[in-house]
Amino acid sequence: MNKQQTDLQILFNAALDVQAKAHAPYSDYRVGSALVAEDGNTYTGCNVENVSFPLGQCAEGNALAAMVAGGARQVREILIASPNEHFCSPCGGCRQRIFEFASKDTLVHMATSEGEIKTLTMNDILPFAFEQ
Ligand code: THU
Numbered sequence: 001m002n003k004q005q006t007d008l009q010i011l012f013n014a015a016l017d018v019q020a021k022a023h024a025p026y027s028d029y030r031v032g033s034a035l036v037a038e039d040g041n042t043y044t045g046c047n048v049e050n051v052s053f054p055l056g057q058c059a060e061g062n063a064l065a066a067m068v069a070g071g072a073r074q075v076r077e078i079l080i081a082s083p084n085e086h087f088c089s090p091c092g093g094c095r096q097r098i099f100e101f102a103s104k105d106t107l108v109h110m111a112t113s114e115g116e117i118k119t120l121t122m123n124d125i126l127p128f129a130f131e132q
Contacts, residue, residue: 015081022046031059037072077107
């Protein structure tokens with residue numbers, strides 16, 4: 001296993017750990033996200049739903065919030081773990097959230113419950129992103 005594969009395995013395992021803690025009683029769709037920040041630390045988040053549906057929070061947003069609270073500001077790579085055999089492609093809002101702390105070539109990995117991984121760049125998933 002080369003270093004990149006090792007890092008990906010660490011991210012995948014971290015995303016699975018946090019996915020198990022998701023609060024998703026309404027959709028029954030548990031998502032886990034793990035990222036490596038520029039400080040070398042791994043930060044994680046799961047989706048947290050609410051009985052008032054629009055208040056629910058996505059896994060990626062919560063991983064980013066953990067990163068910011070931890071004092072880091074730049075995502076090196078991020079992984080999103082789906083609860084089933086289909087990839088969980090980050091929602092539109094989360095693409096812009098990730099972009100806030102990423103660059104165009106930041107890697108965004110999507111993993112299925114079977115361990116299949118698709119890797120795209122930030123620019124692939126959010127071309128022509130809004131920037132001030
Ligand atoms: N969800 C995420 O956590 N990340 C995404 O990128 C897509 C959707 C969550 C929101 C909601 O709790 C559940 O998945 C079903 O939409």
